[in-house]
Amino acid sequence: MDELTSVFIQEGREQLQTMETGLLELEQNPDDRDNINGIFRAAHTIKGASGVIECGFIESFMHKVENVLDRLRNNEISVSADLTGLLLRCCDHLGLLMDVLENGSKEPEDEAKTNGNALQSELAAYTSNAGSPTPPGQVIEAESEVHASGGGVVDTDSWHISVRFGPDVLRGGMDPLSFLHFLASLGEIVALETIPDAIPSAAEMDPESCYLGFEIRLQTRSSKADIERVFDFCRDDCELHILPPNSKVSEYQKLIKELPEDDMRLGEILVRCGALTQTELEEGLLSQKQADQPVSPQNQDASPLQQPLGEILVDHKVVRKEVVDAAVSKQTQISEKKAVEARLIRVQADKLDQLIDLVGELVIAGASTNLLATRSRQSDLIESTSILTRLVENIRDSALQLRMVQIGETFNRFNRVVRDVSREIGKEIDLVITGAETELDKTVVEKIGDPLMHLVRNSMDHGIEAADIREEKGKPRRGRVELKAYHDSGSIVIEVIDDGGGLPRNKILAKAIDRGLVQPGQSLSDQEIINLIWEPGFSTAEQVTNLSGRGVGMDVVRRNIQSLRGNCEVSSTEGEGTTFTIRLPLTLAIIDGFLVGVGKSAYVIPLDMVIECIELKENTADRDFLNLRGEVLPFVRLREMFEMSGTRPPRENIVVVQYAGQKAGIVVDHLMGEFQTVIKPLSSIFRHLRGIGGSTILGSGEVALILDVHALIQRNADLGAREHNFSRPDTTDFNA
Amino acid sequence: MKTIFLVDDSATILLSISNILAKAGYATEKAANGEEALRKFQSGIKVDLLITDLNMPGMNGIELIKEVRKLPAYRFMPILFLTTESQQSRKLEAKAAGASGWIVKPATADELLNTIKLVLR
8 A cells, every 4th residue: 555545544534533523513512513614624634635545436425425514514404313324324434435445445345335325325315405506617618708799800810818917916925927937838928018007106116016917919729718727816806808819809999998008008009019900900999989889878887997897807707707706795714623733743653662662671771771880889970870860761751651642532432332322222321521631551542442342332231221210210311421531640540430220239149149159148248249240251141232242241341451451340339320440550661660679589569559668567577457647557468478488587668559549568578769660561371470460670680570559459358358257348448 | 946835634635745746846844734834934934835725623724824924034925725616715715815826626736736837936
């Protein structure tokens, strides 16, 4: 695929997205003019660009779409559900056509063609009752309209062109000379007379105004339209007369009369440039006097010179009527949407990945240099490496920032999903999006789409009740699904919130017992029951509908999110709704870490999660919780957890971490401070290890493991619940 | 070498026109919207001709032309705008704003280059 086509495909898809978002919004606010203009502009851009790359099937299809949008824009047709539905289907079809182009096919498959034709005929219904507008590009040919009135034929084979430039020609960025040059490229300029009559005295002359006119004899095979085209750009503010070869003398008379200069002087000029012979001129002037007699009175009142320029030009078919009409009806300019368009550079994603990889290596190499410098004890070297380290940190941050994209685009896709699905299942559901500007790593954005889709469909299908039931319960008829994104201590949180019936505890429990996930008689907290939905094998065929089913259980959703080093939780109040919370790391590549040591091993805790470090007092040795300024702080001993050999050092430290509102302590031997951590994923054979999220390489070349704080806290809580035989505390109870 | 400044929100059109111009021996400068273009003009970029699309999000072509004409260095620079046959009324509006002429989309390479030849000095 050539570069132009790939640029087009990318651009086309973006514009398609704009169209689709706009159309969905149009359903909500049918009177938003800015939005309609935006939709039109997007369709127009696609059409124009597809013409440029000569992709006929997209261009012709988009032409039809654009026509309908144009009528919509001009208030000739009004917004209706049918129309937006049709246009949305056109968007789908366009997406398909883009795929065809991207796959390098010459034209779409027959099925797609049939579909496209069907859409086009539906579109035609919206344009058919239009009056027959003037086909674009119709130029009224003056040649056929030359008045055949009186007088002999002037014997010459050249065109005669009279032009008087308007005073603003120079200010419009044009040079009269360039018209002459261009005219000369059409044929041969046989004679040229400059008419300087309009030049005022030097004192009154404005050097920026143009006062010149020309009488030109041009020998050419070009048509009148071609010659006129040369003057296209100044035709509105210059006086232009074009007489074809062998025009009647009377035509020249009229010309002389209409031009501002003195008749006799002009006559002489015409003779001088060979348009007329002296005899023809005399004959002409004579017959003109006679011709003047029978002219009707109203024509005498207004001599042609006093006629507005526009009328003259229209009379003589020099200017298109529509152009003048349009000028008279000063069309109010529709203010364009003042969207703050960020300045963008398109870069291929793998170039960025390569950069991030290199920055990762740079960070590791920098750490090693730093270490060597510190060992050398040379203060100059240490100082310069510390400057270098700071710069590397800045580079790392900027490089990572490059990969951050707003989640809004992903969210906006759901407008369409919610609209279509709610119609399909006959529920009334609104989608509310907040935090669309929240940024996260591009890879995460790409992979979060599917799990989100599943959760949203799940909420719509199982969460939101039918409108009648909602009304009975005293809720608004329209259900509400909210997509929300925000940052929270080093992670990004995405929530899918619905105001539906909530998760039915009894049904879940019954099903779990049925599936053998829970023993009958086992007592479970509400949260534990709800969490059963994540268990593999919980989601079963019984539950599968054509929507949320799709053969994917919630356990798959959770696994997908965990593969992004994230996790998901659910909370639900029966009768009021359900909230799914997804937590994801901000980036998958490099983080600020906090390096700790246990025995000879080093571990990294993501710095964003670290709150403080305290010393572990002796007297807490046999417990695994302590009193932190009045709060109960459970902690986990890494030494025990990872079953490390060797004895405890006399003084141990606790790193207090926080994750999703829970605090916990991690007991380590020593604290080694901040460390820029390039995350290297663990190979899949280590995937079942809980408590470890990845690995990194230290400046010394040794490997350090990155702790999965969430898993540690979870494990701690689970252990606590089991050993002390009380129900597992709710997430917030740690802070109590 | 003459430098031509292209402004269009469509990346496809920017690329295709600049390809044609490059083959014809012109240097090109590009911007994707009015604001970006105006900033470059305000910084005093050396340009022999401006070709701008009219219909762009944010600052549109007509506003851009008006603003560029206000800058002393570009008062007499030729300015062409890209338009379609269906937008006759906008031609006048753009002319009034200070444009020199227009190019009707879709234009062939010859049409484009001829028009440029007409207005370039």
